Amino acid sequence: MDVKHVGLREIKKRMTRDAIAAAALKLAEQKGLNEVTVEEIAREAFVSPRTISNYFASKEEAVLAAGDLGIEKVLDEFSSRPSDEPPLRALRELLSDYAREHPDHLRGASKMTRLEQLNPTLRPHRIAREVEMVEMLSARVAARTGTSVTSDLYPSVVASAAMTAMITSLAIWSREELSDESLPRLIEDAFNMMTAGYPMTRQEPRTTDAPVETSSP
Amino acid sequence: MDVKHVGLREIKKRMTRDAIAAAALKLAEQKGLNEVTVEEIAREAFVSPRTISNYFASKEEAVLAAGDLGIEKVLDEFSSRPSDEPPLRALRELLSDYAREHPDHLRGASKMTRLEQLNPTLRPHRIAREVEMVEMLSARVAARTGTSVTSDLYPSVVASAAMTAMITSLAIWSREELSDESLPRLIEDAFNMMTAGYPMTRQEPRTTDAPVETSSP
């Protein structure tokens, strides 16, 4: 009586939800989110405007739902790792692996970043979602290390570092239009930088202003 | 012709702005932000509702403006430091000093955290402001170290780490209702944890659950 019986109900619910999100994203990409009304989204998704309000608190959240990172799984994998392993090492592995295995998904998520620059209204909501992730991750880190989220710095600081590694890697990867293979490297670099205590990088020869190579093969 | 002539105009502008923010904060503390209309805020601040829209894009931003961290100055001080000093060391000094010298101001900012838990609508906006700070700081770090915000991980990662140190310290300091003197220590601890490469802290004796000492001298 809990999460059992994934009946047609739940399925259809998720379908309409996805339909709404997809419609919102599509229209936002076409015209810019400000020029899109919920009524249009409703038509595009074959639902009533009222229904949209039932699923999302705002247009923004609808759009955001379409470009989700899908990292929840990573969280679970993290928890089922040997707990004597340093959290940041585990997260480095998990996140770079994730980037290796789902580049397409992350391409989608980075499209969202573009959209965001075009529609500033999206920013607050997207960032809020990130912070939610950080909080969930903090809880797991705390559980793993026997520390407290409310009174110890450690879990939040570590979780935030991991998310930062992911996000800034994604940002650079997207801005520079790099290849799929380079994202995992970026993520690992970011984590390494952190676990090395943020050494001042007297510019490495390549990163400064000369592009690695032309990105297209 | 730039920032000169701080005429009566500019002064009054800032005054009304502050008045609006203060009014919004006061009412939000009383009734919860959702139960407060812009019209009420307008009455409380002796302005027209329309004027509020001239200054802030939403109620939320008005409230937020009242609990600002006021770290802009720190940014400037950061830029005028010897640039051979590692950024995180400089920021550790600057931010812990800031906490030492303006605990009252930070108390105010931490009140905002409480309000936020009561009014979830505030979260996105507040976090967005934090990210703005990170971006400004990233730019300064980049300028300092000769790296690029758009193509190097370093500046964003460092800036984000610093802001994380500040924010999580504030959060714990506020939740645990610690003394004024313990905030700078927390901040320094956070930075030290980072520059030490996030060692797994098998709980240090004091931070876990025993308060440092009674806060009153």
Next chain:
DNA sequence: TGCTAGATTGCGGGACATGCAAAAATCCCG
């Protein structure tokens, strides 16, 4: 098939953000 719980819809009200133009306040220079 028929009953029940859950989902969708329509309607209506309250609130907000924004453009525009008029009115008030401030500034600057003669």
Next chain:
DNA sequence: CGGGATTTTTGCATGTCCCGCAATCTAGCA
């Protein structure tokens, strides 16, 4: 000191949005 120029404040009107409520429709199950 005074009057024109500039900026800020204000009122009004419009379009949109969010949400509560009640009615309708649909899936689930006996």
